[in-house]
Amino acid sequence: MGITLSYLSLIVIIPLSMIFVKTAALGPGELWEIIKDPRVLASLRLTVLTSLAAAVFNAIFGLLLAWVLTRYSFPGKKMIDGLIDLPFALPTAVAGIALTELYAPNGWIGQLFHTKVAFTPIGIIIALIFIGIPFVVRTVQPVIKSLDKEMEEASATLGASRGRTFISVIFPQLLPSLITGFSLAFARSLGEYGSVVFIAGNIPLKTEIAPLIIMSKLEQYDYNGAAAVACIMLVISFILLLLINLWQWKVSRNGL
Numbered sequence: 001m002g003i004t005l006s007y008l009s010l011i012v013i014i015p016l017s018m019i020f021v022k023t024a025a026l027g028p029g030e031l032w033e034i035i036k037d038p039r040v041l042a043s044l045r046l047t048v049l050t051s052l053a054a055a056v057f058n059a060i061f062g063l064l065l066a067w068v069l070t071r072y073s074f075p076g077k078k079m080i081d082g083l084i085d086l087p088f089a090l091p092t093a094v095a096g097i098a099l100t101e102l103y104a105p106n107g108w109i110g111q112l113f114h115t116k117v118a119f120t121p122i123g124i125i126i127a128l129i130f131i132g133i134p135f136v137v138r139t140v141q142p143v144i145k146s147l148d149k150e151m152e153e154a155s156a157t158l159g160a161s162r163g164r165t166f167i168s169v170i171f172p173q174l175l176p177s178l179i180t181g182f183s184l185a186f187a188r189s190l191g192e193y194g195s196v197v198f199i200a201g202n203i204p205l206k207t208e209i210a211p212l213i214i215m216s217k218l219e220q221y222d223y224n225g226a227a228a229v230a231c232i233m234l235v236i237s238f239i240l241l242l243l244i245n246l247w248q249w250k251v252s253r254n255g256l
Helices: 001-024 026-034 039-071 077-083 093-102 121-146 149-157 162-190 193-200 211-221 223-254
Strands: none
Touching: 001 077, 001 223, 026 039, 026 211, 026 223, 039 077, 039 121, 039 162, 039 211, 093 121, 093 193, 121 162, 121 193, 162 193, 162 211, 162 223
């Protein structure tokens, strides 16, 4: 316990607490001026909404991808399974540049769309989906592998369809791990910078994310302002993750 608390204090608790200490040095009036800045509010709203949208997408299609990779055999399966971990190993800036090149109006994929993708919130969501999908897949995969197929067979013998079996028998067992993967993907997206900063376009009040606001304030030597925005993001992250964890605990205890 002592080693664990010491490690967490040095690596997590003390660094995060310094953000609150730095923010506490600001007066209430100065802090409020920073919070109500239209650019800050717009960036926080954009960051939370795009992160939530990407996490929901990853939860749905990450579950489907994990199911296919676990339950089916097909040519190239091992290669695709290995590619799932690519966002973990690939530098986020490289991913951002690659996605921007692909989804720019003159890019290979961007020119196929009738609407602009890069330099819009849609482009931000695509980047966040890219970096968040492994969290869902790798969290759900072990649970799918451990499922007892005899329960599915029993459900089928009782006349249940495959869809009914999945909803009533399989999905309740997958839900806690799916919520965990969703939480990890959502938390990762909130603080993402490298893969988003290029494809976002960084247009003030439109595609400017909160981490970029923090970096801009640091480059202007506005350390108090950067700490204040970072503190706001921390509070938002703590509240949202607390609500998600409470929901996960309720689901694990009481079921659907």
